[in-house]
Amino acid sequence: MRAPHLVAFRAMAAVNEIQVYASDPAEARAMAAAAIAEVRRVEAKYSRYQPQSVVSRINAAAGSAPVAIDEETAKLLDYAEACYRQSRGRFDPTSGVLRRAWRFEPGAAAPSANELDPLLAKIGWHRVERTARTIRLPIAGMEIDFGGFGKEYAVDRAALALREAGAQSAIVNLAGDLAAIGPQPGGSPWRIGVRHPRRDDAAIATIPVSSGAIATSGDYERFVEVDGVRHCHVLDPRTGRSARGFQSVTVHAPSCLVAGSASTIAMLMGRDAGLEWLESLSLPYLAVLEDGLVVDRFRESRFCVSKVSTAEG
Amino acid sequence: MRIAAAVLAAAVLAGACTPVAPYQRGYLARPDMAMEPAGAGTAKALEKIYPAKEAARGGASIGGGGCGCN
Amino acid sequence: MAATDDAREGGAPRCGPLAALTQAALALPILLVSPKAGAAHVGEVGFATLGYKERGLIKVTEPVLWGKLQLDDVWEFEASGALDIVTGASPELLTNLSGKPVQSITGASINDRRTTSDLSAKRRFGDFSLSVSRTVSNEEDYHSHAYSVHGEVDLDQKRTTLAVGIGRSNDRVGSSIDPALNEPRDTREYLAGITQVLSPLAVVESTITLSRGEGYYNDPYKSTLTFYPDQVLPILMPDTRPGHRNELAWLTRYRRHFPEANATLQADYRYFRDDWGIRAHTLELAWQQDFGQRWSVRPALRYYTQSAADFYSPLVPLPQPRVLSSDQRLGAFGGLSPSLRVIARLENGFTIEGTAGYVHDAASLRLGGGGSEAFSTLRAIYGIISVSHPF
Numbered sequence: 001m002r003a004p005h006l007v008a009f010r011a012m013a014a015v016n017e018i019q020v021y022a023s024d025p026a027e028a029r030a031m032a033a034a035a036i037a038e039v040r041r042v043e044a045k046y047s048r049y050q051p052q053s054v055v056s057r058i059n060a061a062a063g064s065a066p067v068a069i070d071e072e073t074a075k076l077l078d079y080a081e082a083c084y085r086q087s088r089g090r091f092d093p094t095s096g097v098l099r100r101a102w103r104f105e106p107g108a109a110a111p112s113a114n115e116l117d118p119l120l121a122k123i124g125w126h127r128v129e130r131t132a133r134t135i136r137l138p139i140a141g142m143e144i145d146f147g148g149f150g151k152e153y154a155v156d157r158a159a160l161a162l163r164e165a166g167a168q169s170a171i172v173n174l175a176g177d178l179a180a181i182g183p184q185p186g187g188s189p190w191r192i193g194v195r196h197p198r199r200d201d202a203a204i205a206t207i208p209v210s211s212g213a214i215a216t217s218g219d220y221e222r223f224v225e226v227d228g229v230r231h232c233h234v235l236d237p238r239t240g241r242s243a244r245g246f247q248s249v250t251v252h253a254p255s256c257l258v259a260g261s262a263s264t265i266a267m268l269m270g271r272d273a274g275l276e277w278l279e280s281l282s283l284p285y286l287a288v289l290e291d292g293l294v295v296d297r298f299r300e301s302r303f304c305v306s307k308v309s310t311a312e313g
Numbered sequence: 314m315r316i317a318a319a320v321l322a323a324a325v326l327a328g329a330c331t332p333v334a335p336y337q338r339g340y341l342a343r344p345d346m347a348m349e350p351a352g353a354g355t356a357k358a359l360e361k362i363y364p365a366k367e368a369a370r371g372g373a374s375i376g377g378g379g380c381g382c383n
Numbered sequence: 384m385a386a387t388d389d390a391r392e393g394g395a396p397r398c399g400p401l402a403a404l405t406q407a408a409l410a411l412p413i414l415l416v417s418p419k420a421g422a423a424h425v426g427e428v429g430f431a432t433l434g435y436k437e438r439g440l441i442k443v444t445e446p447v448l449w450g451k452l453q454l455d456d457v458w459e460f461e462a463s464g465a466l467d468i469v470t471g472a473s474p475e476l477l478t479n480l481s482g483k484p485v486q487s488i489t490g491a492s493i494n495d496r497r498t499t500s501d502l503s504a505k506r507r508f509g510d511f512s513l514s515v516s517r518t519v520s521n522e523e524d525y526h527s528h529a530y531s532v533h534g535e536v537d538l539d540q541k542r543t544t545l546a547v548g549i550g551r552s553n554d555r556v557g558s559s560i561d562p563a564l565n566e567p568r569d570t571r572e573y574l575a576g577i578t579q580v581l582s583p584l585a586v587v588e589s590t591i592t593l594s595r596g597e598g599y600y601n602d603p604y605k606s607t608l609t610f611y612p613d614q615v616l617p618i619l620m621p622d623t624r625p626g627h628r629n630e631l632a633w634l635t636r637y638r639r640h641f642p643e644a645n646a647t648l649q650a651d652y653r654y655f656r657d658d659w660g661i662r663a664h665t666l667e668l669a670w671q672q673d674f675g676q677r678w679s680v681r682p683a684l685r686y687y688t689q690s691a692a693d694f695y696s697p698l699v700p701l702p703q704p705r706v707l708s709s710d711q712r713l714g715a716f717g718g719l720s721p722s723l724r725v726i727a728r729l730e731n732g733f734t735i736e737g738t739a740g741y742v743h744d745a746a747s748l749r750l751g752g753g754g755s756e757a758f759s760t761l762r763a764i765y766g767i768i769s770v771s772h773p774f
Contacts, residue, residue, distance in 0.1 A: 212417065
């Protein structure tokens with residue numbers, strides 16, 4: 001039984017890995033290298049932590065002149081706009097400013113309305129002025145943040161790089177957001193463990209993945225507990241407060257970008273609306289509700305009502 | 314007979330049903346909740362047993378053709 | 384561009400939020416591939432065999448092969464083939480020689496082979512689906528061609544499903560002891576049904592089937608021989624039935640899951656009537672109990688009761704009627720049939736299903752009494768093994 005070559009690497013402040021089946025280690029390393037290069041390119045281009053990045057330049061120009069952007073950035077912003085619309089404003093790339101009020105560290109306090117209100121005044125995708133190749137943030141202090149979809153885009157770009165390098169059986173995983181290029185040789189699927197939202201070392205489910213991408217949004221990645229109530233980093237741009245209703249949402253979609261937005265939007269919508277949202281996508285998903293109940297639509301992924309029998313012999 | 318029919322119709326049509334949110338459908342998709350709980354092979358075999366000894370036939374499906382059943 | 388090709392490979396969503404996100408994603412230089420979980424199961428194949436034994440009278444073995452194939456969630460194909468091998472002897476003569484009417488076997492033993500094959504194709508159009516099927520059955524003395532067309536529509540987010548169907552069967556009846564016999568029998572069938580989700584744990588289905596048939600219904604191997612005390616010669620009347628039959632079957636099925644018990648209750652009731660005077664009720668209750676992911680056990684009890692056909696009689700009356708049959712399957716009787724099914728879902732993908740049942744039909748079991756005197760109690764056992772595997 002062949003084993004895939006595994007290449008681990010650091011990017012986006014996490015340990016990531018690429019598993020690829022190739023005829024020899026050198027070929028595997030070459031394929032992985034192409035993918036890793038693409039991840040680093042996306043990170044450099046869109047990370048707000050890097051002063052030369054496109055995002056940093058756009059944010060630096062907030063309140064002043066429009067910034068010219070290239071086609072890739074424009075299309076990514078179009079995608080973010082689609083997410084904003086489909087989530088009725090809950091998925092908002094300008095909500096990153098809220099991190100100035102929230103500290104997700106033990107012992108921190110939840111921010112008060114006084115701290116949140118001035119930040120809320122700087123949020124609102126509808127205020128952003130865009131043309132085909134420019135973008136302007138009209139208020140000083142406004143920010144756009146690709147945090148909601150940048151990592152997922154990097155996964156998809158890395159997957160494309162692997163495919164173009166000739167990989168037919170590979171998986172690229174950036175800290176839990178992943179995309180598969182084909183199943184393992186022989187057709188058997190990759191077995192993906194979904195992290196248990198309350199236990200670091202355990203998986204809540206193992207799902208088979210032959211193609212497509214998986215992304216998870218959870219309240220356990222960055223959070224603070226205040227008086228027994230958990231506040232996580234998924235913040236509602238309309239109130240500045242933490243989204244409620246789910247411990248985690250995992251979605252299986254045609255690309256990591258779609259999987260990530262789908263799961264994030266579900267968390268932002270709260271339990272009932274979020275589950276309806278997930279159902280409306282008709283994609284397999286697994287959601288752990290706030291109370292611990294698991295809704296597993298990977299098992300029953302075919303919508304099924306018992307039907308009146310069809311004719312048989 | 315008529316009473317049974319009326320009760321059935323009432324239960325189905327007058328919505329004496331609890332609302333089912335789409336995400337609550339998981340149980341309904343179980344194989345033992347299907348109307349044909351036996352696998353295809355078992356179901357076909359069972360069709361040979363009871364109808365060959367009884368006068369009543371059918372109910373679930375049509376187009377199965379007849380048999381000599383001697 | 385690579386992105387567009389792969390998106391089409393997966394099949395674009397028709398409408399809704401996924402379409403909006405996918406469309407925006409398609410503009411980017413990334414891959415979009417239909418998310419497939421398992422080794423994409425598109426179908427299954429299986430094999431089953433049935434053994435049936437009556438008190439030394441008839442033994443039936445039947446290998447069945449079947450296959451199912453699903454394409455793109457749009458098409459579904461099913462095909463199966465079965466071979467019935469019936470050996471033993473079948474009661475042919477009902478005679479009252481001994482004073483009371485009694486079945487006798489006249490010694491001719493049967494070694495019958497019947498082949499059946501059926502094919503069906505179903506296509507989904509969103510909430511609506513249409514299927515057509517064809518069944519062909521052949522044995523030495525009986526040939527049947529049947530087809531049907533069936534449509535279903537899902538309403539109210541699939542909480543309600545309506546179904547209608549029509550079918551037709553053209554049969555040819557012959558006889559291995561009378562080569563000249565070659566009679567047609569044509570049947571038209573109509574079906575209407577509704578399936579309703581009652582709650583997250585319960586669903587009910589009710590279906591009515593009407594059948595109108597014209598043609599040859601006699602059993603060419605059966606006769607009634609009646610002796611009269613004041614006559615030297617007995618009267619021998621061959622099985623003679625009406626040239627038409629209208630039937631109605633109304634089947635209601637209820638399923639209720641009990642998550643705490645990890646089990647499901649299955650209840651089926653069928654009401655049957657025809658214009659031969661037969662009324663029958665069938666009730667089956669089953670409890671399917673899961674043990675972990677792999678095992679299920681299903682004990683069941685089936686009760687059946689029927690009234691006699693108008694022309695059923697174990698004795699030929701005088702004056703001799705136009706139609707008469709002493710076939711006890713048209714008599715008044717009841718039956719109890721307990722059964723047990725065990726299902727094993729193995730890790731290598733095989734599912735094995737074993738069913739064992741006992742059939743006990745007797746005049747005394749008829750609901751409300753009044754079972755036919757001449758009914759000869761039937762005791763039979765059967766066993767079915769079915770093995771299937773997805774692919």
